[in-house]
Amino acid sequence: MVKSPAEGNDMDGKLNLVGYDSPKTQSSGSFLVVDDGIAEMQSYSDKLEILPLAKSLEKEQWLKEHLGPVPKKVLGFFVRALPDAKIEKPLQACFFMKEKKAQVIHNVFVAEKNSQVHLISGCTDDLVEGKHTGISLFFVRENASVSVTRIHHWSPDASVFSKSSVFVGKNAVFDSNYIVINSPKKEQAHSIARVDDGGAVGFNSIIFSRENSDFTISDKILLEGKNARAEIISRAISDGGRILTKTYMAGKGKDTRGHLECDGILLNEKGSIHAIPELEAVNPKTNLSHEAGIGRISETELSYLMARGIDEAKAKSLIVKGFLDAKINRIPPNLQKAIDELVGKISIQA
Amino acid sequence: MAKYLLEIRDLWVDAGEKTILKGLNISVREGESHVIFGPNGTGKSTLIGAIMGLPNIKVTKGDILFRGKSLLGILVDERARKGIGIGFQHPPAIDGIMLRKLLEIINSSQAEIKRIALALKLGRHLERDLNKGFSGGEVKACEIMQLFLQNPDLVLLDEPDSGVDIENIKVISKAIRELLQMNLPIGKRKRSAIIITHGGNILNYLDTDVGHVMIDGKLKCGADSREIFSKIKKCGYRDCYKCLSANGEKPSGGK
Ligand SMILES: Nc1ncnc2c1ncn2[C@@H]1O[C@H](COP(=O)(O)OP(=O)(O)OP(=O)(O)O)[C@@H](O)[C@H]1O
């Protein structure tokens, strides 16, 4: 396969695109997997433990029931933010496929009571027909707060399967931002969160699907405890690819609240977006709502901008960027770079 | 005699499936401002859209010349860059595009943006999404602000006064006067305009050259727009149209 200079063998550049930066002074720790080995692992905070999962499994017997059967040489991290730790800089992790065609990752992330911690996790590859599987478990203990930013950037012929399970404790907060800049041939991304009393979950996703890509994202949130809250915001942009967004929220506990929103833009005729928002109220004292809207770029908006002398490509990218910015206003600064990259691509292609 | 900046001859235009303009003529010289009156749905906005090149408006016959060259087949953004600017009758609101950001793309001068925003009382709107939740009057002021920054040679104003209260009409008119250099004597003005209006109030503040009435997709014109407006008030669009004679061009004998 012939590669353009931008997609060349520059590993640092690739890692950079998915939020894995050097110097590492801006982070609280780092964890890098290249193919089937850990290439970097370092904690810069005494409140943050980072270990290979294979090593910690002996000690953390309780994980067995959550993880199910795993390979003997299980690959991935075990991260623990200690009780009361307030870790401002993010932990950066990256999973890179360089030569080996298959990669299976298991990660476990534990935020102990009253801790605050951020994770930036990137996945990318530099090969033909890679297969990536990522299984993640997040335990957000009582009163803890975790934000996770995941950035994916794949070769066109990769296939990807990911599954995240999140346990949100009493009065804990879990916020996830998931952005797919380059969609693979096939990706399935499943997330499920269970939320205890007073806990809150936010799932934000931005999926950009190019031609010949088939993308399924499924977000499930179970509001189990009293006063649990959730919000799912999904933004899908099809530039020729197929996107299926399945979002589900169940209000099981008393006085639970949830809102989900899925919007999509079709940039051309080749792709499709299929949104299935689902709400289930089990408890009579739950309050759930949803909004969904899918369409083309409005011709009126486009010609309005063009009438100011702005060319079509730029006008389109302004509208798409507006569409992304409009609601996800809690976009962390590190995501902004990825979004700019995404919007930049649209203006090239328009 | 100055050359025509805009010259439209025997223009036939379809909007959607319908033929709206049926052999329309209008010619605008450098520095002239023309006013068009006409009942709802006659095709005034369609005409402006045809000049600007907006989608869903199709010229089936005739030509639109700008500085002597045909505009047909040229895209909207290129027409804008050639010096044509439009103030829309119904501008859209766009999510996530901050007004200031759009203005900065149109014109890079921060000082100019600030000056015009203050003049049009939009200083506090700059950080808001474009037209989002703007009042009817604010939307109109925002159109004029963008035109100011764009600096076109031909200004197309589609009902700049509709929905604007009597005090803000003064504010907007002042800005339009400056935009169209109406404080200069007629021969000295460079910028030209076509202004569509249903209200006569704005004409009291502006200094326009000629008025037209549009009926059934055609135009006829007379000497003075204020005069035409009072005739329309007295005997209606159709009778007024009947008694006008000149076809599209500022009558040369008048002044
Ligand atoms: N895209 C379209 N599809 C179908 N009909 C259209 C379309 N655009 C305009 N029309 C019709 O063309 C006619 C002229 O419309 P236009 O907007 O030019 O009228 P106008 O003179 O500006 O009216 P008003 O004073 O109400 O603004 C109307 O009957 C309108 O419904």
Ligand SMILES: [Mg+2]
């Ligand atoms: Mg109109």
